[in-house]
Amino acid sequence: MLPNHSELPSFPPFANWKGISQYFPVQADSVWLNYCGTTPVSTYAIEMMNLYFQEYAKYGIFAPNFAEPAIKASIRGYIAEILACDPSEIGIVHNTSEGINLYSHSIQIPKGKRILVLENEYPSNVYPWEHWKEKGVSLEFIPVGKTPEEFLFNLKQELEKGNVYILSLSPVHWCTGVVFDLEAVSQLCENHHTKLVIDGSQAVGHIALDFGKIKVAFCAFAAWKWLLGPLGLGVVYLSKEESKGFKLIFKGQASVVNDSSYFPYRDEWKPAADQFEQSTINFNDWIYFYASLRMLSTLGFSRVRDRIYEVADLFKKALHELGFSLESDAFPTIKTGILAITGHKDPSKFQPEAIQSFLKQKGITTAVRLGRLRMAPHIAIEEEHVVRVRDALKEYLSLS
Template sequence: MANPNTILPPFPVPSNWEAVSQLYPIQSDSIWLNFCGISPISTYAKETMADFFDEYSKFGVFAPRYSEPKVKEQIREYMSQILKCRPHNIGLVHNTSEGMNLYSNSISLPKDSRILIIENEYPSNVYPWEHWQKKGVRIDFIPIGNTPDEFLKNLEAEFEKGNVSLLSISPVHWCMGMPFDMEKISSLCKTHGALLVVDGSQSVGHVPSDFLKWKVDFAVFAAWKWLLGPLGMGVIFISDEVPKNFEIIFKGAGSVKNDSNYLPYREERKPPADQFEHSTGNFNDWVYFLASLRMLTDIGYPKVMHRIYEISDQMSQMLRGLGFTLDSDHFPNAKSGIIGVTGFASGKTFQPEAIQTFLKGKKIYTAVRLGRLRLAPHIPVTETHIGILEKTLKEYLAL
């Protein structure tokens, strides 16, 4: 993946994964295993922020390297490479809910049609669609099943019922870690004339994401999960086809062309992705995010994704060896970094909250979601951390 002519300080690429782990001080005396929730900051991002603040304190908005246009241009360039799209398809928002709400309220859907969403979906991909129910559009939830193939059959059955105007889906389930076949899902949407919307928070940076090939109409995702960015920043993708039936509900100082000239007022809007940035964004977050994208790109995205799967597989094998059952037992050939621990093979009582509390007392941080103990390692997690986790779980099991 090409590296844009970056404005940031140099990033010496670590020689091994132990050195990558050392970029995350939190991993030195604790183990963070909730990267699909909120990622901690790296020393490179921290040092970049210090460099930015130093320059900004001297030059203010005229900072020569950290100008808003330069930072935004490079974020778009990095993201367009990750998503295999064009930079103008990328916009910056605060979070998934904001982007999804803006899109949902800016499109037109036929009355008596249906919106499809997977069952037990994250609220950011449910609440933004609820207003359509007052407008005569129904929301139906698709059973997940236990495997990607089973889910696909359930989805096909829903499409066969007819009147589907839109499918909004996460390519990876946020609790189970189960990935879905987006090429087949895209084909279903095309066949039935449905819009395809993606909540990419659990997929972008974690699994390959080709939004143009999938013919995605709109996508939004958080920066602070698999992309290791700042809490409170999100990214949108919007297809070139969307403007045909699209009118964004908000208009702000940044919505119109030539917005740096405030008067006279004007009607001509910026391209759709830029319209989502209807006013001033949190520029500090932009710099932090750019540093994370630079780090991941320089390490190499294929290498990063392979490592996520590698360390996740090692952790899964260790958990099975201790007698735990996992969601991925049902889809062993599908790649995912999210591990859903569902119980014990022996059938004994499984108390994920108790395990989470015990681990937290040992500075090992996980999450409990949908009755599962959820673990999500990323490149700062090493084999050493897996060994510590195994030892700690054995302590719990011996109680």
């Protein structure tokens, strides 16, 4: 039984996006430009959670609009729509590190094989693989290069050595915003009998993904970035092919079928993706995530992506006019919502930490990564916010 949508808060479709920032209180007195880092809560999610708390106070776990199986089915359905996969391939965890660790410790890799990850990869996609080094499997890094084409060349060279068992890739680099050609990557992996694993935290909700076309064994990602979900919630995808014979390294109360009947103890495990949910979950986070996904679905997942690119382009134009250069200048035809500022026509004026500090005093939140000033807008950013950031940067340049 799915939630009774007629009794739940609705969200307007925002045909032209005007006024949508009012649903994001963080934008009222500031400009949040770190949506690829963490995302502040929307008033829509607050309203949904308030309704849940009211029902939970009255009915406990029998809250009529928020039955756990129904909320889980809805979350899986939304994620399956985004990834173009089957809902049964989706599981819910706490974060990317947990998901990749659970997968990494549950599989077998022959001694002498290699695992490849990106150069300067986020730690969540590095540390979970390190235990393999003690088991005769090496962990190595692929140079990113300056363009997606250069990365593919570097990857091809590594795969042609013939001993790469897993490529664990972030389709969007968290520091630079560079987007890799997943179809080409997937084909290279297939050609060289390499499993493709994805850290999707910077990709899911940001770029188009079709797991029906791209052969991915496993994927894990955070809910609190481009999907506007809560901190401390993540998602895993385990393909049907990879699920065959898969058994998680840990067994918890919820690992087995009919887990709500505690006796007799059971040996029959749940389907593979369900195994990642070990026991009682933080259902509050599920409601928050459900609300965010429902909001994005109302707006249209592909339309949201297009809006992210549209706002990013407004920033690109403003930044170029101010004399800044961007990482994406090297791949201008590829869409990305992560703007990595790499320099200025006057090199003395590009001091990323100083710019970040100045912007923070103006209520503008950015990040510094690998010597770049990173901005990442989302649907909560409107044209007026772009103007505010532009004016602040213009002031900084005049004072520096």
